[in-house]
Amino acid sequence: EDQVTQSPEALRLQEGESSSLNCSYTVSGLRGLFWYRQDPGKGPEFLFTLYSAGEEKEKERLKATLTKKESFLHITAPKPEDSATYLCAPSESGGYNKLIFGAGTRLAVHP
């Protein structure tokens, strides 16, 4: 059965304190792995897509990496505006773009 587990469930950081979020997945035939950011009461906002093990992508203070079983979202020197829930979603290969979403990591960055 396809599964996605994100850890930790919640993370509290001081401004400037770097850390990593984990996404462990089990899917049959990975098409790609998507990271989204979601603010309270809003829809998810796309961050990255990773397609193959070893791939890395960066955007400002965020860097996403991918292995065959996990993806990490590294946050370097976070700011309070990085506070949000971060969602991971591997996509199965197949006829349509089926994303399997994890429950997310709620990140709070305090000044």
Added chain:
Amino acid sequence: DGGITQSPKYLFRKEGQNVTLSCEQNLNHDAMYWYRQDPGQGLRLIYYSQIVNDFQKGDIAEGYSVSREKKESFPLTVTSAQKNPTAFYLCASAERGEKLFFGSGTQLSVL
């Protein structure tokens, strides 16, 4: 600006009542999706449509119905058969195999 518009932002349902959530996109995407989000859980797929006049059940379709009469529109009806409808509902669209773009969501509550 191109995007996805969901309405209303908040919706209240009385027992035994059907309610319809609106989703419109002007991104010219073929595929559209409906997800349900409950606190502490990942997004779960209700229905998806890859082309006009065609749609398929997702993982939790019971108690919901959809139509896809126009490329731009994919309304979701929450029927009285859905006994636990309180949730945050998200509509998304995508080009085949590409990232999903999400709307801002509708919070449905039961009176």
